[in-house]
Amino acid sequence: MNNIYLSKKTEVIGIRKHTPTEWSLSLSIQTETVPGQFVMVSLPGVGEVPISVSGYTADSIELTIRNVGEVTSHLCKINPGDHLYIRGPYGNGFPLEEFAGRHLLLIVGGSAMAPVKPLIEYCLNNNNFQLEGMDIIAGFKSPRHILFRDEINHWKKKYNVRITVDRDEDYAWMGSIGFVVDYIKEVQDISEDTRAIIIGPPLMMTNSVRELLRHGVKEENTYLSFERHMKCGTGKCGHCRIRDKYVCLDGPVFNYNEVKELID
Numbered sequence: 278m279n280n281i282y283l284s285k286k287t288e289v290i291g292i293r294k295h296t297p298t299e300w301s302l303s304l305s306i307q308t309e310t311v312p313g314q315f316v317m318v319s320l321p322g323v324g325e326v327p328i329s330v331s332g333y334t335a336d337s338i339e340l341t342i343r344n345v346g347e348v349t350s351h352l353c354k355i356n357p358g359d360h361l362y363i364r365g366p367y368g369n370g371f372p373l374e375e376f377a378g379r380h381l382l383l384i385v386g387g388s389a390m391a392p393v394k395p396l397i398e399y400c401l402n403n404n405n406f407q408l409e410g411m412d413i414i415a416g417f418k419s420p421r422h423i424l425f426r427d428e429i430n431h432w433k434k435k436y437n438v439r440i441t442v443d444r445d446e447d448y449a450w451m452g453s454i455g456f457v458v459d460y461i462k463e464v465q466d467i468s469e470d471t472r473a474i475i476i477g478p479p480l481m482m483t484n485s486v487r488e489l490l491r492h493g494v495k496e497e498n499t500y501l502s503f504e505r506h507m508k509c510g511t512g513k514c515g516h517c518r519i520r521d522k523y524v525c526l527d528g529p530v531f532n533y534n535e536v537k538e539l540i541d
């Protein structure tokens with residue numbers, strides 16, 4: 278039986294480098310995951326960190342890691358054939374039943390594409406799960422920071438995808454420039470029945486929620502995903518607590534109504 282509280286030794290079976298600081302690792306592990314969940318990843322003698330599941334198959338998961346400090350820098354030096362330890366998956370994931378048959382609008386900032394990617398792939402690949410349509414607005418610092426380029430090209434065949442960059446240092450980018458919030462007004466199918474998900478830096482989430490509400494999306498149809506410092510991942514240590522919410526147990530995905538005092 279799969280015990281989510283025990284760390285399992287898993288082999289790295291593939292590595293993809295997206296940007297100088299962001300990598301995806303494929304790990305040989307069988308686990309059932311809901312899009313939006315995370316796992317605790319540990320390297321003996323280094324430490325343990327929460328990382329979203331950015332993809333999965335029947336016998337593997339993918340993690341996309343941004344090198345920001347002690348543990349993540351070691352994770353980005355790992356090679357195929359190396360081992361690391363995984364426990365989980367933890368957290369609630371996205372409320373898929375809430376999205377069925379609806380127009381879904383995803384507003385994503387940078388490396389937050391990692392938890393959103395399995396949701397998009399679930400919608401694309403699951404014939405029993407139909408949406409009315411999907412719009413994706415994803416923003417990155419510059420063209421060099423864009424993640425999952427191949428997947429994005431594939432998503433564009435079925436969904437409306439807009440990629441925007443804050444700046445274009447090479448003057449070669451033919452796409453949109455500006456913040457994600459600037460492009461919400463261009464989504465054609467936005468309505469009070471739209472289900473919206475916003476994931477990214479705090480200011481981007483605050484501004485995007487305001488703009489969505491101005492365009493008629495209902496508070497109760499808006500979802501956010503939070504990142505907080507975590508230790509246990511299982512509701513024991515209190516590190517991830519925001520008032521009465523434990524991000525590791527009650528989240529990381531929250532309905533806007535549950536957390537609006539925290540971001541306004």
Ligand SMILES: Cc1cc2nc3c(=O)[nH]c(=O)nc-3n(C[C@H](O)[C@H](O)[C@H](O)COP(=O)(O)OP(=O)(O)OC[C@H]3O[C@@H](n4cnc5c(N)ncnc54)[C@H](O)[C@@H]3O)c2cc1C
Pocket residue numbers: 315324326327328329330341342343344345346347348349350388391392503504505506507529
């Ligand atoms: C639910 C969840 C899902 C996550 N998914 C991913 C993911 O898919 N990919 C990924 O790369 N990262 C993800 N993170 C963030 C990741 O856990 C942190 O970047 C990591 O813990 C940093 O550890 P470190 O030892 O490398 O950095 P440290 O040496 O501990 O810290 C380096 C710097 O990063 C900051 N930092 C540390 N933890 C966090 C955090 N949780 N949020 C924001 N800043 C932080 C510190 O304040 C410090 O400035 C997720 C976090 C959570 C809670």
Ligand code: FES
Pocket residue numbers: 506507508509510511512513514515516517518523524525526
């Ligand atoms: S990480 Fe310990 S309670 Fe959430």
